[in-house]
Amino acid sequence: MEAARKTTPEPRDGGSGDNQMRYWRLDKRPRVEIEDDCLSLQTTPIPVLAEGEVLMRVIYLSLDATNRLWMEEIENMYMPAVPLNTPMQGFVLAEVAESRNPAFKPGQIAMGLGHWASHVVTDGAGWMALDRPEGVPLDLAFGVLAIAGPTAWFGMMEIGRPKPGDTVVVSAAAGAAGSCAAQIARLKGCRVIGIAGGADKCAWLKDEAKLDAVIDYKAENVAEALTRIAPDGIDILYENVGGDIMDASLANMKLGGTVVVCGLISTYNGAMGGDAGTGPKLFHNVILKRLRIQGFVVLDFMDRYGEAWAELIPWLRSGELKFRLDVADGLDKAVDALRSMYRSGNSGKLMVKIGEER
Amino acid sequence: MEAARKTTPEPRDGGSGDNQMRYWRLDKRPRVEIEDDCLSLQTTPIPVLAEGEVLMRVIYLSLDATNRLWMEEIENMYMPAVPLNTPMQGFVLAEVAESRNPAFKPGQIAMGLGHWASHVVTDGAGWMALDRPEGVPLDLAFGVLAIAGPTAWFGMMEIGRPKPGDTVVVSAAAGAAGSCAAQIARLKGCRVIGIAGGADKCAWLKDEAKLDAVIDYKAENVAEALTRIAPDGIDILYENVGGDIMDASLANMKLGGTVVVCGLISTYNGAMGGDAGTGPKLFHNVILKRLRIQGFVVLDFMDRYGEAWAELIPWLRSGELKFRLDVADGLDKAVDALRSMYRSGNSGKLMVKIGEER
Incomplete structure (x- = not known):
């Protein structure tokens, strides 16, 4: 930095x-x-x-x-x-x-x-x-390639390490990094469940981003929905939100699952500097479920952006990655x-x- | 199981x-x-x-x-x-x-x-x-080899992965698993700081277990003591306690540090089953410090106990590992x-x- x-x-x-x-x-x-x-x-x-x-x-x-x-x-x-x-x-x-x-x-x-x-x-x-990336409009290229795409790619590939068939949950799945992370997991052969707020975002995730399932946290109990949709548990949680949304997923992790902590936006307004912050209520699941919970900052990977772009640019060009x-x-x-x-x-x-x- | x-x-x-x-x-x-x-x-x-x-x-x-x-x-x-x-x-x-x-x-x-x-x-x-392990009294052999020693060994070696020179912090360091974990890290060439409560426990950790430094959480502010004793930060935290003690260490982790979550005893009386549990207040440090936080249960390693015993028994016999x-x-x-x-x-x-x- x-x-x-x-x-x-x-x-x-x-x-x-x-x-x-x-x-x-x-x-x-x-x-x-x-x-x-x-x-x-x-x-x-x-x-x-x-x-x-x-x-x-x-x-x-x-x-x-x-x-x-x-x-x-x-x-x-x-x-x-x-x-x-x-x-x-x-x-x-x-x-x-x-x-x-x-x-x-x-x-x-x-x-x-x-x-x-x-x-x-x-x-x-x-x-x-x-x-100028050929075949990709400049605004789209910047939107994906500057931050959101590499954030999603390094978080998912370096920390999440998805295997085909894994059940992957992404919170704030309609957000910039979230939508890329969810689609990267899908393109790597995973079953992907997105959590987002509101019918419009959920429809986009289903119809355009082609996720396997979507949970509208404004309309459903997320923990119950995850138990129903992922009865065998979550292999990889790509977390952008924190708070209750994260707890809903922690309750449904598979033994030995991985939690990629990309962001905790629910805690950003004022809580991080002081002592008002609260961690996940189900933190003890790190033991009960033998979880690996790992955070990252995309700036650490700046000298490796080319690796992410090598996959992201063709996906953007072909339309396999929607944004x-x-x-x-x-x-x-x-x-x-x-x-x-x-x-x-x-x-x-x-x-x-x-x-x-x- | x-x-x-x-x-x-x-x-x-x-x-x-x-x-x-x-x-x-x-x-x-x-x-x-x-x-x-x-x-x-x-x-x-x-x-x-x-x-x-x-x-x-x-x-x-x-x-x-x-x-x-x-x-x-x-x-x-x-x-x-x-x-x-x-x-x-x-x-x-x-x-x-x-x-x-x-x-x-x-x-x-x-x-x-x-x-x-x-x-x-x-x-x-x-x-x-x-x-009957030769040269080791039966009560000592059972005390170390049944649970505490393998818990410490697999947590430290498989999850913590210490390198010589690492700064390692162990909470509940005078406890059964904690005292083994701290001494294993010491025997692997790390600089080890133990956190324990009371002068008697701290004296034992210093004089018998030969830790590099000890913090008495009943007498000192743990976060401040860690900042003073480990100004460059903690490479590996071996956590047995949770709550405020864990937060004190989370405030002092090194970038890219590892948190081995062995136990969260401060939360066990009643909190785990209900919604009264609270995670670490400084959970967001998982991102800011790019931490890996990983839990385990020693029972998962039962078929590999021999690997731990192969180091623990000679250390017990030679007196290098006190218990x-x-x-x-x-x-x-x-x-x-x-x-x-x-x-x-x-x-x-x-x-x-x-x-x-x-």
Whole structure:
């Protein structure tokens, strides 16, 4: 992560003043929700590039559940909190607008940890220049390949290690990482059960993502549904939610099962920094069922993204991997769009379109 | 476990009436503590053996934290609850008193899942006849080799997988499994920190078990002590306790660390069957620190006991592995002795001496 952090210098003065950039500044750390006074939209001149620097014109901003955590000072967090009074950080897809760095040529597409901003100045560390993937629209490629797809792929393949015929449960299965994880398991020959909230998401998982079974947690008792649908138990749980939803699955694990802990979104609003957090009530099943419960952070696998892409890109191209984008239009919408995620208000991968594709 | 269960037929009538056996009968399932009306001492005639059966005269009964769980109907438990109105079950060391089974000869020592009883009639399934281990007293051999030693060995070696130089933390380190686990890690070249309650236990861990550091949870803040003693973090946590003690260690794990979940004794009195259980508050560290948290039950390794014994017996003989026995005298004492364990009242492996060694 150190390398990635170097890619997010603050906006600074020094530009001509003719060219302005806009960005969301983190003014205050959220307490529970992301309150209205936490972020504000700012305008500043685009600075003159120093030797080695690149000016990225942002096209898409990825919104991810973990962004909420970056706003807080959390002990042992996998990266330092975004400093107050600096631009909010996020993964972005951008076009190289100007470059004084030989690794990036104007007009190229690049991806990296940038800002909630119209432009990012970076020394290029932690950024990758990309070929436009043939046969896959740019928004879809970014939506899948930046975070969600590799998160799903490494979590499922490296930690879950599915075997054909395994019963796999994915929570938040209609979410970005969840929908990829569920379909990866399906493409690897597993029987896949998705947990999601609402008829629309469940219908998409059944009809488009072709899961074997779907449980609507808003309409059904999840533990009972799992007992009915997976009477022999769950081999692999790919967990995105935590809390009661996770307990429902823990109650139904097979002896020797695996729990891939990708996210615990039900606990992210305020609980993680303090002592209000509660672990799974059925934690003792780790013994009774001899479980392996293992967490990961996709950033650890950044130097191996190519392995994930080698499977994901052909699946996207062939249409075997379906993916829903939920694109907010314009930088102004970023905060509201992220908030909607914690209310399950999004249907598909949340992104913000900030600039035009060219 | 199925095989082991076959070894515990109920006492039945049919003996001459001259020879009586005594046993603790489970009359009622405990609610929270093991209340006074849960078990009662019974006397019954020793039955005449059927073909294939063996009469075991019990010498030692092992008391283990998990015994409390066997008294309750717990969903997904690793073995069925002890049926009401039958003898309470436990691991015992016995002498073959009579045999109509060619695998067991009168006078031989044997070990298996038996009863809290003076005698056990079994078909021999799940029992092992033993050679008296040379140079190791029988009570010590039973105390280490029946449950505690293999539990420690398989948990540490198969799940923890220590490397020389690793920082290893063991909770309930003065307990039976804990003291073995801590010393196994030490003998494998790790730096070992034990957590225990009270000056006596801590002194024993330091002076006799030769741990590198000891934390008295009754006298110190465990999380702060761990931060001070293991500033670079914990590679392997061997957890016997759960609750706040486990959280103190979870706060101090190294990135990519391993948590071996051997027991969660702080949660056993009443919480496991209901919904009163709470998992570790710092469960989200499974993601932030990319932990592997894995549980096990030693009974799964019964057919591999020899691997553990091959290291444990020489260590016992040479004195490199120290072990404290806490032996209650007489079957009458069994219930009170088990209760003392949940109050940390024992100092060393709890056993009940039921019959004489000959």
